[in-house]
Amino acid sequence: MPVAETAGKIKALEIQGATKVAVEAVKALAAELRELEWVEREEAVACLEDSIQVLVGSRPTEPLMRNGLRFVESRVLEARWSSPGELAEVVGAAEADFLGMLERAREDMVEVGARRIEDGDTVMTHCHSSAVTGTLLRAHERGVRFRVLQTETRPKYQGRITARELVEAGVDTTMIVDSAARYYMKEVDFVLVGCDAITSEGNVVNKIGTSQVALAAWEARIPFYVVTTLLKFDPATIRGGYEVIEERETAEIWENPPKGLKILNPAFDITRRDYIHGLITEEGIISPHSILEAIHRHYPWMLGGRPSLQG
Structure with a gap:
């Protein structure tokens, strides 16, 4: 599972540096949600929230990661979607938007x-x-x-x-x-x-x-x-x-x-x-x-x- 694997690497410092941690965490969350098979919206939201908790718990002092995950979470909760394909579309757009925002800021x-x-x-x-x-x-x-x-x-x-x-x-x-x-x-x-x-x-x-x-x-x-x-x-x-x-x-x-x-x-x-x-x-x-x-x-x-x- 992308989230569990990434969280383990962050905790072990195999992924380190606030920016790298945030980028990999957002990518892992997006990948996890894209892999969901057909489920009710409530189940997908529960998976979203559980995944965020796992990632946040891997490194407590990382607000950049938390802000990125919150950005994706808010987009998912606000959007209207009713199928895995629609959810994947919303998640992909949120992921691209945040990573693009981060890259422009870094430049x-x-x-x-x-x-x-x-x-x-x-x-x-x-x-x-x-x-x-x-x-x-x-x-x-x-x-x-x-x-x-x-x-x-x-x-x-x-x-x-x-x-x-x-x-x-x-x-x-x-x-x-x-x-x-x-x-x-x-x-x-x-x-x-x-x-x-x-x-x-x-x-x-x-x-x-x-x-x-x-x-x-x-x-x-x-x-x-x-x-x-x-x-x-x-x-x-x-x-x-x-x-x-x-x-x-x-x-x-x-x-x-x-x-x-x-x-x-x-x-x-x-x-x-x-x-x-x-x-x-x-x-x-x-x-x-x-x-x-x-x-x-x-x-x-x-x-x-x-x-x-x-x-």
Whole structure:
């Protein structure tokens, strides 16, 4: 089953990165619904809701995935269909619309971010983000000569993914241990990181260690930018909800620890908006303080409206 298989891969980090997770989850949901044989509408809706729960449960801190699944769900619930063929048509259109929206947003924010990079710059980044990698590669393709300082990003070493992609493209890249970020901050012109979630206050949830990099940048008066689509906004935070921080298995840190040792392994942390110089988005570089206004302009459906093609 597409949903069960995809959820398993997301949980095991075989599929990682907020954008990739969202894309694969939406594709899996659409495939699951297209595979339905003739059932009553109520049964199809139950399958839809069960599938969404399975996918959402695979990675708690992924509002982009939740927003994509909600987009498809709303289209299915609003549409008039009475056969598997009609349902498949509705699902296919919703899938294409959301993925197209996401691709346009990514193209716009990568373009904005690439313009920020100039000859001679040293850019620090943390973890692996397809948006950040895309931004750096876009600037490199245009002949901009710059250097990247990449943290290794323990305990799963996702920084190696970014480093490999950059080195293979010919970008001057140096890897450092996570704890050396503050030491090397004096060499940096600005920091670029990705994002898993944006709250209504303009705070950003990203890979554990991001907030420490942000604090080091703030102390050194180095601009700290977050490359993100507005589609990663978590509407639940408007109503007082908190973004759940996923706790990973302790074996990722130490497979055979001494008896009695307690290990904590949060996957993400929260960077306060006060430490963020700007959000590099499809709208341009905006202040994290203005996130709600930007959502209203681009994706009002995330705030309760009909999920159509804004943006």
